[in-house]
Amino acid sequence: MHLGLTRETASSKGLVSGRMVLHLRNGQVLDASQSELGITVPPIRSTTLIEARDARWLLVVEKDAVFRSLVAVRFWETSLAGPGILLTARGYPDLMTRRFLAQIQSDCPHLTMLVLTDFDPDGLNIFSCYRYGTTNFAHESSNARINFGWLGIQSGQLGSLQITTWGETQNQEWSDNCLVNLTPRDRFSAIRMLRKDFHSEHGGSTHIAIRRELQIMLMLGAKAEIQALDDSGDITLWLDTALHSFLDRMF
Template sequence: MAVNEEFWQTLDNFRATILYSGDLEAPATVPTRSQDHSREVVKRCEGIIEGVVASLARGEPPVLRVPRPQSQVYRLVGTDSYATRRDAFYEFVWLYKTQSTLDRVAEDLTRLLGVPRRALHLTATGKGLVAGCLRYTTHDGTLVDASQASNGVGVPECVAGLTDIQTDSRYVLVVEKDATFQKLLETHFLRSFGPAILVTGKGYPDLNTRQLVFRLRRDLQLPVLALTDADPYGLHIAAVYKFGALAREESGLSVGSLAWLGVLPTDLRSLQLPAHALLPLTPKDHGKLASLAAHPALSRHPAWLRQIEEQFRIGCKAEIQGLTHVAPDYLTITYLPTKLKMGGWVA
């Protein structure tokens, strides 16, 4: 199926809808200190230290003892530089002893300062990949052109530090699995149905991948669609990108206008997959669906609740790879192009 004007018209209509939905923030230019909370982190660190000094000057026990690990964050934020959590651990390995100790300290510090985790300038090595028509400059000045990588490039460690983000793409497709991501690249999906950007978090996405998808949405003003398995965990992964995590959530990570393209539970009947391509829901699956239905944000979206209800009703699930039972290239030749052309998504 070749791309025609109707294909792009459907996506452009979707983009126009979300442009005026209030979901978009103003496109970011070069990140500033106010944007990544740097000034606020410095101010609050200094305030905590001043409080300790004042207590000592009055001859009172200090309310809070500021340990050395926090001075790492103060130095990073003060100099507008970044370090991976792994590098921070090895700098004071004698103090932390284990990586998990540093991770707990960083988490406690975000709660103490009341800022997002990324505001500490401690980054993590991303597990996700990005491919397609996308160019950007990393925080250390490296120029990256994702279109030149046949298997995608790693999601950058410091998404907040990206500058000069450029693209000719008209949509972003977030893919649950790396295997599907690679399959789309191998079959030249981007050549046939681009320009577009592909992103995968290789399952449940890490913070870097979620932050990158958010920036692509905000800075480039592109519609974002998700492709996952038609099972409770695929639904959950799509929901994480759209609504955020069930636990504590930070701003700048979720894309409220994201649309779940498929594979939808409501697609399974029309796909007519053979019985061996469908798996029965397990008790754990039922519990996952129930918890998702109770998600405060998801529960306010009837279209998403309908997918949960349909999965309960049919009592089975299917993976993206199950589409090969229809035809080996059914996903790339028929399913995705048709869904994109007809607007067959859940927003």
């Protein structure tokens, strides 16, 4: 199981799209709202200022395919929760992307920063890596805590998702299209995370919530993937509801 950030390479895995403008040291200005596919996250050392004055939220999306789907419909602009920013590192965060997010937290403290992952052990691990970093790279300044919230998918949301069939939206329990059995690897990963008292050094309610979700996952013997929502065509509807609910609790 992957328990840490990937090392920084010559280029970042990260892509960003939405209400964000980046000012670079060479004088170049990058507008993340102007690219149809998103712009590559630049190294922090080449960035002088990050602006996101019009955005209310920033959502990190685990899956690249889901990120591209949301960018294609300009969800960062059309969301009922207000304008925002979408970002992905296509799985686990690399150091360059996490440094970029730490700088966003510093330059844009008004943003509500959230992570959307699968409901599986890797998803929980990815969320924790975004929020806390990893002890594997404790010497890195990028390892500082980032005030991320976990938008989902959480166990309490499993029964509230909607599935669209032939244009008709129906409230229903999770079907086989959305919920799949945990694999032996999934079970091993979840148990290993619990036995290692996963990120217990950070403590607090988030750590408790992560452990609880792992325990529920093992009890259900099942996991859920964001891609199922995207395939059904309902992901923007679900995200609007989830974002509204999260922001309402905050403000």
